[in-house]
Amino acid sequence: MSGGKQINCAYCERLKLTKNDIGLNKKLIHRQIERMMCLTCLAAYFETTEEELKEMIEGFKRQGCTLFG
Numbered sequence: 001m002s003g004g005k006q007i008n009c010a011y012c013e014r015l016k017l018t019k020n021d022i023g024l025n026k027k028l029i030h031r032q033i034e035r036m037m038c039l040t041c042l043a044a045y046f047e048t049t050e051e052e053l054k055e056m057i058e059g060f061k062r063q064g065c066t067l068f069g
């Protein structure tokens with residue numbers, strides 16, 4: 001389960017991103033994205049809120065998307 005390196009937000013470089021954060025980056029921006037954003041920065045980037053993003057994650061999970069766990 002561990003495997004893979006820890007990924008931090010490329011913009012505030014402060015948070016360790018979760019699988020869901022990473023999945024959302026890939027889903028919203030690009031599959032091969034290298035500069036990941038935390039939910040806070042994603043919310044600012046898309047001019048939405050972290051709550052909205054969390055709801056999106058739940059929605060993708062319900063669709064069975066494998067990017068989210």
Ligand SMILES: [Zn+2]
Nearest residue numbers: 009012038041
């Ligand atoms: Zn950030």
